[in-house]
Amino acid sequence: xxxxxxxxxxxxxxxxxxxxxxxxxxxxxxxxxxxxxxxxxxxxxxxxxxxxxxxxxxxxxxxxxxxxxxxxxxxxxxxxxxxxxxxxxxxxxxxxxxxxxxxxxxxxxxxxxxxxxxxxxxxxxxxxxxxxxxxxxxxxxxxxxxxxxxxxxxxxxxxxxxxxxxxxxxxxxxxxxxxxxxxxxxxxxxxxxxxxxxxxxxxxxxxxxxxxxxxxxxxxxxxxxxxxxxxxxxxxxxxxxxxxxxxxxxxxxxxxxxxxxxxxxxxxxxxxxxxxxxxxxxxxxxxxxxxxxxxxxxxxxxxxxxxxxxxxxxxxxxxxxxxxxxxxxxxxxxxxxxxxxxxxxxxxxxxxxxxxxxxxxxxxxxxxxxxxxxxxxxxxxxxxxxxxxxxxxxxxxxxxxxxxxxxxxxxxxxxxxxxxxxxxxxxxxxxxxxxxxxxxxxxxxxxxxxxxxxxxxxxxxxxxxxxxxxxxxxxxxxxxxxxxxxxxxxxxxxxxxxxxxxxxxxxxxxxxxxxxxxxxxxxxxxxxxxxxxxxxxxxxxxxxxx
Amino acid sequence: xxxxxxxxxxxxxxxxxxxxxxxxxxxxxxxxxxxxxxxxxxxxxxxxxxxxxxxxxxxxxxxxxxxxxxxxxxxxxxxxxxxxxxxxxxxxxxxxxxxxxxxxxxxxxxxxxxxxxxxxxxxxxxxxxxxxxxxxxxxxxxxxxxxxxxxxxxxxxxxxxxxxxxx
Numbered sequence: 245x246x247x248x249x250x251x252x253x254x255x256x257x258x259x260x261x262x263x264x265x266x267x268x269x270x271x272x273x274x275x276x277x278x279x280x281x282x283x284x285x286x287x288x289x290x291x292x293x294x295x296x297x298x299x300x301x302x303x304x305x306x307x308x309x310x311x312x313x314x315x316x317x318x319x320x321x322x323x324x325x326x327x328x329x330x331x332x333x334x335x336x337x338x339x340x341x342x343x344x345x346x347x348x349x350x351x352x353x354x355x356x357x358x359x360x361x362x363x364x365x366x367x368x369x370x371x372x373x374x375x376x377x378x379x380x381x382x383x384x385x386x387x388x389x390x391x392x393x394x395x396x397x398x399x400x401x402x403x404x405x406x407x408x409x410x411x412x413x414x415x416x417x418x419x420x421x422x423x424x425x426x427x428x429x430x431x432x433x434x435x436x437x438x439x440x441x442x443x444x445x446x447x448x449x450x451x452x453x454x455x456x457x458x459x460x461x462x463x464x465x466x467x468x469x470x471x472x473x474x475x476x477x478x479x480x481x482x483x484x485x486x487x488x489x490x491x492x493x494x495x496x497x498x499x500x501x502x503x504x505x506x507x508x509x510x511x512x513x514x515x516x517x518x519x520x521x522x523x524x525x526x527x528x529x530x531x532x533x534x535x536x537x538x539x540x541x542x543x544x545x546x547x548x549x550x551x552x553x554x555x556x557x558x559x560x561x562x563x564x565x566x567x568x569x570x571x572x573x574x575x576x577x578x579x580x581x582x583x584x585x586x587x588x589x590x591x592x593x594x595x596x597x598x599x600x601x602x603x604x605x606x607x608x609x610x611x612x613x614x615x616x617x618x619x620x621x622x623x624x625x626x627x628x629x630x631x632x633x634x635x636x637x638x639x640x641x642x643x644x645x646x647x648x649x650x651x652x653x654x655x656x657x658x659x660x661x662x663x664x665x666x667x668x669x670x671x672x673x674x675x676x677x678x679x680x681x682x683x684x685x686x687x688x689x690x691x692x693x694x695x696x697x698x699x700x701x702x703x704x705x706x707x708x709x710x711x712x713x714x715x716x717x718x719x720x721x722x723x724x725x726x727x728x729x730x731x732x733x734x735x736x737x738x739x740x741x742x743x744x745x746x747x748x749x750x751x752x753x754x755x756x757x758x759x760x761x762x763x764x765x766x767x768x769x770x771x772x773x774x775x776x777x778x779x780x781x782x783x784x785x786x787x788x789x790x
Numbered sequence: 791x792x793x794x795x796x797x798x799x800x801x802x803x804x805x806x807x808x809x810x811x812x813x814x815x816x817x818x819x820x821x822x823x824x825x826x827x828x829x830x831x832x833x834x835x836x837x838x839x840x841x842x843x844x845x846x847x848x849x850x851x852x853x854x855x856x857x858x859x860x861x862x863x864x865x866x867x868x869x870x871x872x873x874x875x876x877x878x879x880x881x882x883x884x885x886x887x888x889x890x891x892x893x894x895x896x897x898x899x900x901x902x903x904x905x906x907x908x909x910x911x912x913x914x915x916x917x918x919x920x921x922x923x924x925x926x927x928x929x930x931x932x933x934x935x936x937x938x939x940x941x942x943x944x945x946x947x948x949x950x951x952x953x954x955x956x957x
Contacts, residue, residue: 448884449919527826529862529863543820544822643881703861
């Protein structure tokens, strides 16, 4: 497709859509599907057909609308109504509301909630609007315009320059500057290069990448093709969890559609640039989110990491220079190319630019998927967007970064969300899981929970991680059971330090973070367990022992 | 010596799916995990014959194939029960009551994670996170996701599975 052809295709699809007076968008992302949106969509389609409205009203499956706790969600456009917790019994009322022009009050979710107002959508701008299974819908929303622009007007160097200017940093959690990574791969010697999209979202409590892939797979694909053009790669892999069957299916559909449209494969858009993509399934190993382990898995081996350097940019898949970016990072690329790097750099803070997608869960009223500008305060996320803790209880801590991150206590909720601030607090940005804990949560037990996770997911290659995480877990077990003595806490601290400093890969190096951060902020809870065999939160059962 | 592709272990039609998956990847060795996925999807688990067949087809040592199959949690070498209950133990589920679900399963069904009932009726597994945190705690019973779940609801559902089998 040339830019002209793309514009014509977009205009044709928009014209086709304008023929309908009403549009009902039914969320068909995993959260709403499991709340019953599949049946709801069928019932709506049937009702519209029975009322003879199929010429004026279109029912469309869309991606995640964000407010998962009110699912299944249906929005009516252009009316701008959002219906929550809708069931097939509500369908006649929903259809009637379109005819009468009056919303169904009992289902209406107020659209001026701070939950919606405080967000800023870049990565998720199409999410909940386009049909993830139709490339035409993505193109009508301006999709693939960045790609055709880059291929017809920009050199690979210019693409990298815009990404560098945007200040974009890796959204997988570590925050490495994306432009720098791209230019390293572009400059690396060798004719064969690879681009890998890391969609092995393994942190418990994190479902951002899944939502992006299920809601807007073409956007990730477009970012990947742009990356391949910039670094000179002809082949790419999307490494995605087998536990996300819907995301896998939608990605495969998107790849097929893009190939048919001449946006993937040989001679993309009639140029000499060619790029092919293959989906590779993970098989349930958390360590495969680590980039060297991920590459081993793509090569068909056990997902054991290896020391870096050499970094994948120098020596990656089968020894060739390889660019590895996370889903959300790649989804940021198309708007950067379209609107310029300076545009993204104008959002967020000087060192953490743009937005971040978070999965909000735990003891919070509005659970779901949110996107906020960097630099927003944690307090705003939890109280304004999240609506606070249910039953008027108090926030005790916020967990970010999953098993590699830490717990940030209530008194630090005014910290801005950026890579450096969260690291200073002993946690990390992480991939975006944000879990709220209230007074009823025992922090020692939380640390034990994460260490059980890390010990179980350690690949076993290096001793500090294989033995150290298990031993940390056992020490924490002793504390929780009220069997610890005066030396246990210092032993915990000492061992945590050894594991952190001597492990081979990121899994081991960060596995002690949940222990160290809870020891730092919630030491009295540990001490109460040790000295009195008592749980201050009253939840871990420690007190039952005596 | 000319190497010939091995014949499937039996005349079971499901081997065709495994062969098709390997062919689709040009019998490349790096597509081993894809081949194992197709075998597990076809048969529900990875049996020894299947591992041998994949190893020979891709010309890989059996030790390597076994090593990969046992490294990844997604693969199982034991046949699953007629029904499967997956309890999510992600962070949101953990703090919202997943331990109570597991406690009920141990008390009422005498099952711990990774175990299958002796009569082959039910397997219990845990998942690190199924990504439906808004519905925490969740369990997946025979591909059916149940959210905001209480131990009583899960108990009823699993009893229902058993009754259905008996009837």
